[in-house]
Amino acid sequence: MELQVVDLGVARGGLPILQGVSFTLEAGQVLVLRGPNGIGKTTLLRAIAGLQPALSGHVSLDPEAVAYAAHADGLKSTLSVLENLTFWAQVYGTTDVAPALQAFALQNLADRPAQNLSAGQKRRLGLARLLVTGRPLWVLDEPTVSLDASAVTLFADAVRAHCARGGAALIATHIDLGLQSDLLDLTPFKATAMAQGDFDEAFL
Amino acid sequence: MIALLIRDLRLAIRTGGGFGLGLAFFLIIAVLVPFGVGPDSAVLGRIAPGILWVGALLSCLLSLDRIFALDFEDGSLDLLATAPIPLEGLVGVKAFSHWLTTGLPLTLAAPVLGLLLSLPEPAYLWLILSLLIGTPALSFIGAFGASLTVGLKRGGLLLSLLVLPLYVPTLIFGAETIRRGAEGLGTATPLTMLGAITLGTLAVLPFASAAAIRINLR
Amino acid sequence: MMPDLGKYAVSVLSAYGATLAIVALLIWISLRRGRKVQDELRSLEGRRDDA
């Protein structure tokens, strides 16, 4: 498992926002993306997860290796914690949800409908989904939003365990997770204006 | 994919919404029409095939925007798009579960409402048959419309406008089957056409819908 | 010069009238929007040149 990003450029709303982004991520590594709001962290992560096409460059990665987690957790409010998690486990063809419940301290909430969870508990459930996917590369967009300090520790432990098993994680976050990680600041990759005379120059 | 189907059905049952609403709407139409047209059973019997098909179609329309919108709002659609289920399969499952929760109950309820509208006796078989064959097309066409409007805040009205002309052939052949059945004429042609449309939409539209969803997600 | 349209005069004339009205409306809308967008673009490009 290796993620290789070469000279990647991405666009948001038809406008290029990042260009020339290159990095590699190998098994066992954590890479944290930094950069001011609006620089394009989310867009970059969506491009790597395969949700939107890249403007230029390429991402070499088996699409079957990515587990993506965004701002929204994709929880169904009328289903219980266990049902939500079991559904994702079935989608990814795994069966055992107990370790995931345990890792994020959700055992006692297992039968509670997701609509009765607090924001932090919902987030924990959303992150527990990563464990049942059984996929090696986690692509995470602001995973610690609305988590308290102890939950952040739980999350950091989960990432550490994941890397120890040969996984890797690409995380966009602003807080220090206390992880052994590489840092990539996206500010220098901000796209400059299009070159004049480009074919579709009139539109970009 | 079976897990997805089970989840969708479970959600439909727990939230109520889809199920009851469509059926209730169908009932309302069938009950209100006699008040508008008058109690003459000969007139009612003549227009019953059309009323039942239009009613089924409108009831179907009612719950279309829920097919993808809910999953889009809570982020499930993003996650499902990166899951190992092909998007085409996802659309198929979603449309199928929409049919199970609207088209199928409508088909089962239609004969009862046919009684209310004094539908002629020989037509009942064709009523059930045409709805059974035709309503899956309504769900799949509807899923296509829903996938086009999934990114829009207030897509409901636009969805109806987009789907309406697409429903015309199904409606024509469906109602025609019952009308011919009621008059004892041959129903083979409209029924075959209806089946052909359904099979065609089942085979092709999931691909168009998946393309539309991919465009909407990026 | 006006041809004798006989008893159908109203039909024929209203058909022509409606057509001319719709075409005129279409042309007017196209031209008006064209001009509006062009003005907008000019002011934007002008601002860019100043900067």
Place this chain on the structure above:
Amino acid sequence: MSFWEYANPKRFMALSSAALPWFTALTALVLSVGLIWGFFFTPDDFRQGSTVKIIYIHVPSAFIAINAWLMMLVTSLVWLVRRHHVSALAARAAAPIGLAMTCIGLITGAVWGQPMWGTWWEWDPRLTSFLILGLFYLGYIALWEAIDDADTAADLTSVLCIVGSVFAVLSRYAILFWNQGLHQGASLSLDKEENVHDVFAYPLWTCIIGFVLLFITLVLLRTRTEIRARRVKALIARERMA
């Protein structure tokens, strides 16, 4: 030079700006000749009386209404395959013209039908098909208007256009099956026997050419507007980012 060079917005703007005055003049000329010829200098039909003069607008507008959709289908495919923005914008520019022509076809048909068939509206296959075509245009235009992101809108309307075309053909057959109708057959065909008389045919052909020219002129004009609007949007977005 490849044909696709015309899809470069800048080239398109330059070329269309040069061509537009010529097309405008030619349209005005051909259309006025055709309509004046048809309205003032053709005899009445022995059966339909003077209503036959409606043919000079009814048939050309119907012709454009159908072919505008075909043109949108082609340009949509070009956009999906080759991603030329001008192509998608041309489809967008053509839709309201198609809708207007559909309306003209329906109105003139109704006005014609009133004295001929004794009713304003008849659920005749052709009229019904046109009504459905009008709905397709409405949905297509509404989808363009509803979506903010220009590329997304272009993609989705293209998909709609393709699927809609298939269903439009289906509807046509369904409607034929549903009602055999009282509309007369095609007014012009290559088969001489069925043709309307030459006295009517020459001005009719002139009018059709005139309407085609009108369509081309309007599409050019509106595509130019759409390109400019697109550029305005891009510039505003770029300013906001900088």
